[in-house]
Amino acid sequence: MGKPQLRGDYSRAGSDYSVEQDWSAYSAQEHALYRRLFERQAKLVPRYACREWIQAIAGLDAAGGIPDFKKISVKLEKATGWEIVPVPGLIPDEAFFTHLANRRFPVTVWLRKPEEFDYIVEPDVFHDFFGHVPLLFDRVYADHLHEYGKGGLKAMRLDAVKWLARLYWYTIEFGLMKVNDEIKAYGAGLLSSGGELAFSVEDPRPRRRPFELERIMRTEYRIDRYQDTYFVLDSFEQLMRETAPDFTPIYARLRGLPSFDPAA
Numbered sequence: 110m111g112k113p114q115l116r117g118d119y120s121r122a123g124s125d126y127s128v129e130q131d132w133s134a135y136s137a138q139e140h141a142l143y144r145r146l147f148e149r150q151a152k153l154v155p156r157y158a159c160r161e162w163i164q165a166i167a168g169l170d171a172a173g174g175i176p177d178f179k180k181i182s183v184k185l186e187k188a189t190g191w192e193i194v195p196v197p198g199l200i201p202d203e204a205f206f207t208h209l210a211n212r213r214f215p216v217t218v219w220l221r222k223p224e225e226f227d228y229i230v231e232p233d234v235f236h237d238f239f240g241h242v243p244l245l246f247d248r249v250y251a252d253h254l255h256e257y258g259k260g261g262l263k264a265m266r267l268d269a270v271k272w273l274a275r276l277y278w279y280t281i282e283f284g285l286m287k288v289n290d291e292i293k294a295y296g297a298g299l300l301s302s303g304g305e306l307a308f309s310v311e312d313p314r315p316r317r318r319p320f321e322l323e324r325i326m327r328t329e330y331r332i333d334r335y336q337d338t339y340f341v342l343d344s345f346e347q348l349m350r351e352t353a354p355d356f357t358p359i360y361a362r363l364r365g366l367p368s369f370d371p372a373a
């Protein structure tokens with residue numbers, strides 16, 4: 110990850126990068142800003158989000174303000190055995206993969222500033238919670254992410270994180286799904302975005318390619334603007350199935366192959 114200027118407070122983080130979510134310390138203004146973000150997205154998701162996400166958010170009681178992670182974790186634990194781990198922001202690969210491999214999803218504790226309403230470069234509590242947490246209630250998605258975490262630790266040993274990170278980017282963050290001929294979003298970066306959610310589903314400009322594991326692993330991505338290319342799944346079962354094989358020979362093959370420009 111290098112050492113970009115991350116804005117979270119890492120001074121109190123444990124060796125696994127977890128912190129306390131001091132829920133009572135959020136201000137009324139922060140809860141109100143979260144509510145405004147929530148309400149904007151709530152108008153879009155019925156049309157653009159996948160069924161699994163829509164079903165889960167209904168049971169979460171998460172519209173009123175920044176959620177208390179402990180309360181959500183009780184429900185999540187019962188549903189799929191996952192829990193939320195509060196973190197100060199982005200964390201190193203090894204800590205991230207280790208959390209996922211233990212069915213713990215890291216969620217950033219701080220909320221963006223009002224002037225970042227439309228755009229933010231680092232994940233905050235709104236992105237992490239609204240985008241990622243509801244899908245952890247889906248059994249297949251939840252099991253996939255667990256496998257992804259284990260696969261991440263393995264990719265570190267094989268010096269292959271670059272390729273596995275692209276898989277995460279084009280699925281968990283920016284993935285689309287096509288169900289009954291309708292495109293829907295399941296990627297968290299889309300679900301939490303005021304502009305890219307509709308763009309990804311219906312704008313004529315970006316490419317929408319069927320999910321193809323090696324193509325995804327070879328496709329570069331940009332973090333500073335809407336994506337040029339999205340990959341489309343049929344179902345989370347497809348994601349589970351296509352990522353089940355041992356990636357070791359795939360990584361070996363990719364080492365000799367050029368990557369694709371997402372805009373080409």
Ligand code: PHE
Nearest residue numbers: 256257260352353354355356
């Ligand atoms: N099958 C992958 C491997 O052997 C592990 C993995 C599973 C990676 C699911 C991503 C998602 O490395």
Ligand code: CO
Nearest residue numbers: 232282297298
């Ligand atoms: Co994310």
